[in-house]
Amino acid sequence: MDGLLTVSDDGLYCPAGDFHIDPHRPVERAIVTHAHGDHAARGSDHYLTSAEGEGVLRHRMLDGAAIQTVAYGETIDVGGVTVSLHPAGHIRGSAQVRLEHRGEVWVVTGDYKVAPDPTCTPFELVECDVFITECTFGLPIYRWPDPEEVFGKINRWWKKNREEGKTSVLFGYSLGKAQRLIAGVDASIGPIYCHGAVQKMNDVYRGDGVNLPPTTYVSDENAPEDWSEALVVAPSSAGGSRWIQRFDPVSTGFASGWMRIRGNKRRRSLDRGFVLSDHLDWPHLNDVIDGTGAQTVYVTHGNNDSFARWLQEEKGLDARELPLRSQYDD
Amino acid sequence: MQAFAELYRRLDRTTSxxxxxxxxxxxxxxxxxxxxxxxxxxLSGExxxxxxxxxxMRRWAAEMVGIPEWMLEESYTTVGDTAETITLLLPDEGGSAQKTLSYWVEERLLPLRNEDETVQREExxxxxxELGRWERFVWNKLTTSGxxxxxxxxxxxxxxxxxxxxDRDVLTARMMGDWSPTAEFFQNLISEDTSDADRSRPxxxxxxxxxxxxxxPQEVVGDHDRFLAEWKWDGIRSQVIHREGEVFIWSRGEELITERYPEVASSAEALPHGVVLDGEILGWKDGKVLPFGMLQKRIGRKTLPSDLMEDVPISFMAFDLLExxxxxxxxxxxxxxxxxxxSLFDAGRHGPSIRLTTPVQGDSWDALADTRADSREHKTEGLMLKRLDKAYAVGRPKGNWWKWKIEPYTLDGVLIYAQRGSGxxxxxxxxxxxxxxxxxDELVxxxxxxxxxxxxxxxxxxxxVRRHTVERFGPVRSVEPEHVFEIAFEGVRRSNRHKCGVATRFPRIKRWRRDLAPKDADRLDDLKALLPALPDHVDADE
Incomplete structure (x- = not known):
C-alpha cells in the first residue's frame, strides 16, 4: 500500500503527518479509533482520540498517558495533514479517522456499526476517495435482525429463566456490548449483576453521563439469597470458569453477531445465542461502501480476500486486502 | 410441518x-x-x-438471491452445513404454508427423484x-444432511x-432392519401385540x-474368574440368523449383508432352524485371520470376482448364541x-466358514494381561471380558461386557496442514x-x-493456525512446522495412495506435545518398522 497511509511493522502509518492509526505496538504518536485491545495498544508517547472516547481510553491505557482529544467533526492539523474524527457507532467514543492531504481524502473506519445504540453517538457517513474498512461480517449470510426484536427475545428468556428458577447469565464483551445490553434490557424484570470487568466499564460510562439502570458488582458480600431473579452480565471468558458456578442452575446466553451461525453457539455449549452485533451486517456494509463514493477500498478484519473480490467484481472498485501484519479474527 | 419444526427447535435448544x-x-x-x-x-438419522x-441446492440458492457461486461457497465454508447456509442466504420472510410433514416429504420431496435439474430447481x-424460515431450515436439513x-x-x-x-426392547427390535416410514409401520411400531417379530430381524x-x-482391571470389574475372556477380533460385528429355512446376516450398522459373504451364508444353512449367532466377520485364510486391510477389500462390494473371493475368504467367528x-x-x-x-459345534451343525471362538485361559489378571500382550501377533485388538452370570442385554449396559484393548501405536508427528472441520x-x-x-529430512x-x-x-x-498460515489452498492452510502431537493409531498397512507409503488405521490425537520441538518428532522409518513383512500373496498396491 502506498500513498497517504502505508503499513509499517507497527500498523497503519501516515508518513506525511508522522503518526500511526491503531498501532498494535507502542509508537510516538497514535490516533486511536476506539479503546478495544486490538486497536488501542498501551505505552505510546501520545494519543489522539475523540472527546467522547477519552474516559474509556484513559481507563484502558497506562496511568498518566498523554491523551489529546477532539470533538467529532472538529479538524486539527497533524504534521501538515488535516485530521478529523467522525462517529463510528461501534462503542462509546469510537471514531472513523478522516485524513485530508493535497486534495485527497482517506477514511479509516476502525470498527463500526449503523444499528442504533443508546450508549454512543450514531455512525456518520463520510465521503472519501480511499476507504479503509473493517469487514468482520463480510459475507451475505450475515444479516442482523432488528435489535428491538433481539432485546425482546432476551427479555423473554430472562423472564422464563426466572420462572424456572434459573439464573440468566448473558455473555458479551465487557467494553461496549455489555453496556449496550444493560441499557437495552427491561430492567423491571429483575436485578442486574455484573462481572468485575463489566462493572468497571459501567462506571466509566456512567461517569460520561450515559444512562444505565442500576447494576451490582458480583461478590460474596453482595450475593443475594437466590440468584434466579437476576440477569448476570459477564465477558465470555468467564464462561467455563469457577466464577460462574455460584449461579447454578443457570441458563447461558451470548450476544454476538457470530451467533447468527448455529455452530458457534453449539460449540460453546450455550443455551441461547442472541444475534446482536457491534459491527455491520452484509447489506449495511455494502450500503456504506456505496455511500462513501470511494473508488479505492482496503478491507481488513474479516474474510478479506473474498470481500475484496466481491467489491472488484460486483462494484468495479479498486479493492484490496489491507496487508496488516497482525490480523485479528474478532 | 410446523409441529415437526417446533420439535426440532426444542431438541436443538437442549442438551438434556x-x-x-x-x-x-x-x-x-x-x-x-x-x-x-x-x-x-x-430422528433415527435416516x-x-x-x-x-x-x-x-446451493447453486439454486445463489441464483435466487443473486450472488456469484464462489461467494456462496465461501459462505458455505464458514457455515459448514448446506441447509443452514441456504437458510441464512434466503430472505428471512417466508410463506406460512400449513401442511403436514408427510405432505412436504411424500408429495413434494420424493417426486423429485429422477426429475431433471430444471424441474427440481423450480420445485x-x-x-x-412457501415455507416459513424455520420450517425451511428443517426441510433443508432433512433433504441434505439429515x-x-x-x-x-x-x-x-x-x-x-x-x-x-x-417396552423399549420391543420398539428397538421393531425398528431394526428395513422398514418404510408409513402410517401402517408406525401403527405396528406402537402396537401392543408383540408377537409380530419379523423372521429376518436381528x-x-x-x-x-x-x-x-x-x-x-481388578479395580474396575473385580475378580477375573467371573469372566469369560476371548480375543477381541478386528472384523465386522454381525449376527447370522437361520430361521424357517432362510439365512440373514446383519451388520451392527443394521445393514443386511447376506449377499456380500456367500461363504458364510451357505455355511449357515447347516445350522439348525431357529438359531441366531452373534460374532465377527473376518478375512480368514490357511487357518489364520487376515489383516483388516484385506477384509476391507470385501466391505461394500456386492459383486465378487472369483480372484477376490480366493484372496480374501471370509469366516464368521461365533461367540454367542441368542436364539x-x-x-x-x-x-x-x-x-x-x-x-x-x-454343543451346536460339537454336533457339527455349522458349515466350514462358521467358527467358534476359543476362550483365552488365564488364572489371574496378570496371566491374562500377559496373554493380552500378544494380541498384536494374533491380529486381535486385545481381550473381551464377559460376565459368565449375565444375560445378553440391549445396548451398552455397564458391567456385562468389557473390552480390554491393547495400547495403540503412537508416534510424534509435526502439524503441517489444517482445515476447517464440519458441523x-x-x-x-x-x-x-x-x-x-x-x-x-523432509516432512512427509x-x-x-x-x-x-x-x-x-x-x-x-x-x-x-490463523496467525501462522504459510499458504492457503482453498480450505486448506499450510502452517509453520512448530507444534508436535502424539498420534495414536491401531494399525498400519502398505499403501500407494499415501505419499509416505503407509496408511494408518484410526489415527487420532493422543496429546499435544508442547514439550517437543519439530526436530524431536519421529521419523518415517519408525512408522515403516511397524509394517509386517510382506506376505507373498499380498500385492503392495491395495
Whole structure:
C-alpha cells in the first residue's frame, strides 16, 4: 500500500503527518479509533482520540498517558495533514479517522456499526476517495435482525429463566456490548449483576453521563439469597470458569453477531445465542461502501480476500486486502 | 410441518436427554401416524439418499438471491452445513404454508427423484418460498444432511417409549432392519401385540465398555474368574440368523449383508432352524485371520470376482448364541448360552466358514494381561471380558461386557496442514495433517486426525493456525512446522495412495506435545518398522 497511509511493522502509518492509526505496538504518536485491545495498544508517547472516547481510553491505557482529544467533526492539523474524527457507532467514543492531504481524502473506519445504540453517538457517513474498512461480517449470510426484536427475545428468556428458577447469565464483551445490553434490557424484570470487568466499564460510562439502570458488582458480600431473579452480565471468558458456578442452575446466553451461525453457539455449549452485533451486517456494509463514493477500498478484519473480490467484481472498485501484519479474527 | 419444526427447535435448544425424550413424546402425542412415521425415520438419522444434490441446492440458492457461486461457497465454508447456509442466504420472510410433514416429504420431496435439474430447481425454489424460515431450515436439513440434532436411534426409542408405553426392547427390535416410514409401520411400531417379530430381524447388539489401560482391571470389574475372556477380533460385528429355512446376516450398522459373504451364508444353512449367532466377520485364510486391510477389500462390494473371493475368504467367528429352537434365550446367563453354542459345534451343525471362538485361559489378571500382550501377533485388538452370570442385554449396559484393548501405536508427528472441520466445528481448524521426517529430512504427511483435543485446545490451536498460515489452498492452510502431537493409531498397512507409503488405521490425537520441538518428532522409518513383512500373496498396491 502506498500513498497517504502505508503499513509499517507497527500498523497503519501516515508518513506525511508522522503518526500511526491503531498501532498494535507502542509508537510516538497514535490516533486511536476506539479503546478495544486490538486497536488501542498501551505505552505510546501520545494519543489522539475523540472527546467522547477519552474516559474509556484513559481507563484502558497506562496511568498518566498523554491523551489529546477532539470533538467529532472538529479538524486539527497533524504534521501538515488535516485530521478529523467522525462517529463510528461501534462503542462509546469510537471514531472513523478522516485524513485530508493535497486534495485527497482517506477514511479509516476502525470498527463500526449503523444499528442504533443508546450508549454512543450514531455512525456518520463520510465521503472519501480511499476507504479503509473493517469487514468482520463480510459475507451475505450475515444479516442482523432488528435489535428491538433481539432485546425482546432476551427479555423473554430472562423472564422464563426466572420462572424456572434459573439464573440468566448473558455473555458479551465487557467494553461496549455489555453496556449496550444493560441499557437495552427491561430492567423491571429483575436485578442486574455484573462481572468485575463489566462493572468497571459501567462506571466509566456512567461517569460520561450515559444512562444505565442500576447494576451490582458480583461478590460474596453482595450475593443475594437466590440468584434466579437476576440477569448476570459477564465477558465470555468467564464462561467455563469457577466464577460462574455460584449461579447454578443457570441458563447461558451470548450476544454476538457470530451467533447468527448455529455452530458457534453449539460449540460453546450455550443455551441461547442472541444475534446482536457491534459491527455491520452484509447489506449495511455494502450500503456504506456505496455511500462513501470511494473508488479505492482496503478491507481488513474479516474474510478479506473474498470481500475484496466481491467489491472488484460486483462494484468495479479498486479493492484490496489491507496487508496488516497482525490480523485479528474478532 | 410446523409441529415437526417446533420439535426440532426444542431438541436443538437442549442438551438434556430427559428434555429431548419429553419433546419427542409431546410431538408423537399430537402427530398423525403418517407424520410420526417420517419423524421416526428422520430422528433415527435416516434421510432419502441420492435425491437432491447439495451442490445443486446451493447453486439454486445463489441464483435466487443473486450472488456469484464462489461467494456462496465461501459462505458455505464458514457455515459448514448446506441447509443452514441456504437458510441464512434466503430472505428471512417466508410463506406460512400449513401442511403436514408427510405432505412436504411424500408429495413434494420424493417426486423429485429422477426429475431433471430444471424441474427440481423450480420445485425446490417454490418450496423455499412457501415455507416459513424455520420450517425451511428443517426441510433443508432433512433433504441434505439429515436432522443431526443430537438424537440417536436409541434416544428416539426412548421418546417412543415415553409416548406409547411399549417396552423399549420391543420398539428397538421393531425398528431394526428395513422398514418404510408409513402410517401402517408406525401403527405396528406402537402396537401392543408383540408377537409380530419379523423372521429376518436381528436382536439389538450388546456393546462393550472399554477398560482404561491406566487402571488395573481388578479395580474396575473385580475378580477375573467371573469372566469369560476371548480375543477381541478386528472384523465386522454381525449376527447370522437361520430361521424357517432362510439365512440373514446383519451388520451392527443394521445393514443386511447376506449377499456380500456367500461363504458364510451357505455355511449357515447347516445350522439348525431357529438359531441366531452373534460374532465377527473376518478375512480368514490357511487357518489364520487376515489383516483388516484385506477384509476391507470385501466391505461394500456386492459383486465378487472369483480372484477376490480366493484372496480374501471370509469366516464368521461365533461367540454367542441368542436364539435356540426359535426361542429368544438372551435372558440366559452367558455360561448357559456358551454351553449350548458349543454343543451346536460339537454336533457339527455349522458349515466350514462358521467358527467358534476359543476362550483365552488365564488364572489371574496378570496371566491374562500377559496373554493380552500378544494380541498384536494374533491380529486381535486385545481381550473381551464377559460376565459368565449375565444375560445378553440391549445396548451398552455397564458391567456385562468389557473390552480390554491393547495400547495403540503412537508416534510424534509435526502439524503441517489444517482445515476447517464440519458441523459444529465448522468455524475451527480441526482437520489436521501430521508429518514425520523422511531420509532426506523432509516432512512427509503420515496421518490426518480430527479428534483427541478438547474444545479449548482446538480453540487455541485455531488461533495459532490463523496467525501462522504459510499458504492457503482453498480450505486448506499450510502452517509453520512448530507444534508436535502424539498420534495414536491401531494399525498400519502398505499403501500407494499415501505419499509416505503407509496408511494408518484410526489415527487420532493422543496429546499435544508442547514439550517437543519439530526436530524431536519421529521419523518415517519408525512408522515403516511397524509394517509386517510382506506376505507373498499380498500385492503392495491395495
Amino acid at each position: 436427554r430427559n428434555a429431548k425424550i419429553e419433546a419427542m413424546a409431546d410431538y408423537f402425542e399430537q402427530a398423525a401416524p403418517a407424520d410420526a412415521a417420517w419423524a421416526v425415520y428422520f 434421510r432419502p439418499k441420492r435425491l437432491l444434490s447439495s451442490t445443486d 425446490v425454489t417454490s418450496i423455499w418460498r 436432522l443431526r440434532v443430537g438424537v440417536s436411534q436409541g434416544l428416539t426409542v426412548r421418546g417412543l417409549e415415553a409416548y406409547s408405553g411399549i 436382536y439389538p447388539f450388546l456393546l462393550a465398555h472399554p477398560i482404561d489401560n491406566d487402571v488395573h 435356540w429352537n426359535g426361542d429368544d434365550i438372551r435372558e440366559w446367563p452367558l455360561r448357559a448360552r456358551r454351553e449350548k453354542l458349543e 459444529r466445528r465448522s468455524t475451527l481448524h480441526t482437520d489436521l495433517s501430521f508429518a514425520l521426517w523422511d531420509d532426506d 504427511i503420515f496421518a490426518k486426525a480430527y479428534s483427541g483435543l478438547t474444545d479449548d485446545q482446538f480453540q487455541d490451536l485455531d488461533n495459532w
